[in-house]
Amino acid sequence: MAAENGSEDSIWGRVLICGGTDWLRLGRRDKPGANAKADEEEHPDLPEPHILRSLGNVKAKSIHTSCSGCHFVVLDTDGAAYLFGRNNFSSLGLDPSEFEYISENAPMKLSPTELGASSNTKFIHAACGRNHTLLVGSDGNVWTAGANSLGQCGQPPSAQVGGFKKVEGLTVDGQREHVIMASAEFDVVEVFAFGSGEKGQLGNGTTGERITTGNKTAFDIVDQPLLIRSLAEKTIVQIASGQQHSVALDDEGFVYVWGYNGYCRLGLGNQVDQLRPKVVPQFITEITVPKGEGNEKEKKEVGTAKFITAGPTNSVVIDKQGMYWLAGKWKNSGDGSSGSPYTTFRYLQDIMACKVTHAACGGVTHWVLTPDDSDEKPGASGTAGVMTVAWGQNASNGELGLGVDEPKSATKPTRHVPLEGIDVIQIAAGQNTTLFLARPPPPESKPGPTQTNGGANEEEEGDKWSDLPRHPEEVVDTPELCLVCGRDNGDDDSPLECEKCDNPYHLGCLNPPLKAIPDGEWFCPKCEKTPGAALRGYTAPSYAKSASGSGAPDSSAMDEDEEDGTKKGGRGKRKASSEAGKGSKKKKQ
Numbered sequence: 127m128a129a130e131n132g133s134e135d136s137i138w139g140r141v142l143i144c145g146g147t148d149w150l151r152l153g154r155r156d157k158p159g160a161n162a163k164a165d166e167e168e169h170p171d172l173p174e175p176h177i178l179r180s181l182g183n184v185k186a187k188s189i190h191t192s193c194s195g196c197h198f199v200v201l202d203t204d205g206a207a208y209l210f211g212r213n214n215f216s217s218l219g220l221d222p223s224e225f226e227y228i229s230e231n232a233p234m235k236l237s238p239t240e241l242g243a244s245s246n247t248k249f250i251h252a253a254c255g256r257n258h259t260l261l262v263g264s265d266g267n268v269w270t271a272g273a274n275s276l277g278q279c280g281q282p283p284s285a286q287v288g289g290f291k292k293v294e295g296l297t298v299d300g301q302r303e304h305v306i307m308a309s310a311e312f313d314v315v316e317v318f319a320f321g322s323g324e325k326g327q328l329g330n331g332t333t334g335e336r337i338t339t340g341n342k343t344a345f346d347i348v349d350q351p352l353l354i355r356s357l358a359e360k361t362i363v364q365i366a367s368g369q370q371h372s373v374a375l376d377d378e379g380f381v382y383v384w385g386y387n388g389y390c391r392l393g394l395g396n397q398v399d400q401l402r403p404k405v406v407p408q409f410i411t412e413i414t415v416p417k418g419e420g421n422e423k424e425k426k427e428v429g430t431a432k433f434i435t436a437g438p439t440n441s442v443v444i445d446k447q448g449m450y451w452l453a454g455k456w457k458n459s460g461d462g463s464s465g466s467p468y469t470t471f472r473y474l475q476d477i478m479a480c481k482v483t484h485a486a487c488g489g490v491t492h493w494v495l496t497p498d499d500s501d502e503k504p505g506a507s508g509t510a511g512v513m514t515v516a517w518g519q520n521a522s523n524g525e526l527g528l529g530v531d532e533p534k535s536a537t538k539p540t541r542h543v544p545l546e547g548i549d550v551i552q553i554a555a556g557q558n559t560t561l562f563l564a565r566p567p568p569p570e571s572k573p574g575p576t577q578t579n580g581g582a583n584e585e586e587e588g589d590k591w592s593d594l595p596r597h598p599e600e601v602v603d604t605p606e607l608c609l610v611c612g613r614d615n616g617d618d619d620s621p622l623e624c625e626k627c628d629n630p631y632h633l634g635c636l637n638p639p640l641k642a643i644p645d646g647e648w649f650c651p652k653c654e655k656t657p658g659a660a661l662r663g664y665t666a667p668s669y670a671k672s673a674s675g676s677g678a679p680d681s682s683a684m685d686e687d688e689e690d691g692t693k694k695g696g697r698g699k700r701k702a703s704s705e706a707g708k709g710s711k712k713k714k715q
Contacts (some may be wrong), residue, residue: 138203139551140566142175145559146526149212150229152196152558173524174544176597180231180627183649184658189554189561192254193437193487196557205248208233208658215257215286225667232660234667238263241290268293277349278321295350303459317362318351325370325386326401326455329354356403379429381406385691389439389467393453408471445617448481449473455695457519474538488555491518491525514542514550523558547590550695569646602663604628610635624650
């Protein structure tokens with residue numbers, strides 16, 4: 127399939143995070159150790175969305191995770207990737223014996239050139255499975271790392287692929303295919319698939335079930351990209367995967383489902399696994415169109431869908447009218463649970479009046495974005511404001527982010543109060559953690575020599591943004607005095623603090639000097655030069671391409687911070703939390 131450009135470079139946002147950050151314990155029943163309290167302070171659950179400081183000055187273009195995973199990929203407008211979270215089976219491309227996880231406070235920055243790509247290649251898409259990751263380059267190549275016992279990385283079966291390795295065999299009739307999108311639980315890359323065929327998730331019409339030695343049952347494992355031929359003539363514009371099932375959307379609005387159909391997650395009215403992609407009849411309608419040059423008419427089937435996503439045991443479709451449709455098991459009790467799943471796609475009464483534009487499913491969470499009709503002011507993009515709606519049962523780590531004093535779970539769709547006034551453009555919902563991509567408010571005007579302090583005249587949306595807390599709340603060893611002059615000039619000339627690192631600067635000490643506090647975000651000169659750099663007190667791992675091309679961590683990048691545990695997953699020391707941490711720049715008091 128020919129390559130297509132993604133969203134325009136001008137569309138970008140900042141990364142917000144809520145939910146669990148204890149990457150080694152999330153979703154596990156491990157008993158807390160002797161240092162449980164210290165671990166909780168170091169890796170807190172975040173009960174409301176926080177600006178992620180480490181990526182606070184990165185222009186992020188897209189965010190990616192898996193509904194059953196605990197790791198994330200953030201792509202920026204320059205085509206670089208930032209990876210953090212749990213590193214099970216080298217899912218982040220590093221040796222798990224050295225890096226059990228990568229801290230969200232020190233993400234690993236990765237460029238395509240480090241994987242052997244040309245200098246003009248950018249990462250344009252990513253996908254995550256529970257324990258593996260795919261990165262898609264603008265040159266049409268795909269690189270994978272992580273668990274590979276079933277060939278889900280598109281490599282010969284092995285326990286794991288220890289570093290990002292290029293997937294070979296993406297050809298049709300001898301012609302190299304140019305990949306533009308990926309989805310991973312098993313894996314689907316456009317209309318190619320690789321991994322286990324146990325439940326028909328390869329879409330090739332067979333599971334390959336057979337009896338092996340010891341009277342054991344085995345299934346086909348495909349470690350080379352396999353063309354899903356029934357979709358070969360379709361223009362697929364979106365794909366999504368849950369646990370052993372997939373959903374695809376073509377450019378005409380038709381929805382295709384295949385794979386495991388437990389809990390009726392395919393929305394076909396039964397629990398029969400689908401070995402080949404099947405069109406969902408609910409999203410087909412007939413229209414009358416002219417036939418030939420005369421006055422004759424004929425009926426034509428057209429698709430009605432415009433967006434798809436998938437959770438662990440459910441599928442979601444948004445139709446062209448903005449209606450949200452859900453199938454399968456999506457909660458733990460009542461209608462929609464394992465005892466009474468949605469056998470076909472059904473709408474939710476609570477949000478049927480919403481014109482949904484985006485949706486996401488996490489481990490137990492569900493999210494939609496819809497225009498906020500009650501918002502009198504436009505959002506940061508200049509368009510109508512965005513309302514975020516969330517719900518989900520048994521959310522135990524704050525992944526719904528409904529607020530400090532609010533319930534962690536919500537049985538019914540709930541307006542997300544902490545995100546009111548925040549222009550959210552994408553949501554990446556993981557197993558126990560949620561990321562948001564949100565546009566910061568634009569500066570009212572550029573700072574100039576005649577400007578006075580405009581802090582008291584910030585727009586309402588700027589106030590909403592500035593009210594967001596930051597994670598972590600404090601940066602270790604933050605200086606008290608201006609980094610340039612080292613003096614305290616009193617309240618009349620208190621320093622300006624960097625949004626990311628909290629380093630203080632007098633306005634007049636900057637080069638060029640400022641006459642007033644700038645509108646919008648402000649980052650210090652050092653942070654401006656190093657977007658996405660690790661926070662003070664942390665060291666980000668460095669990825670270096672090994673001689674074999676599989677990739678390996680660069681141990682030479684580790685320094686004295688190793689004594690603080692940095693090497694074992696990017697840890698670092700942090701001050702005790704305080705009331706600091708708001709997302710706006712401020713003068714130091």
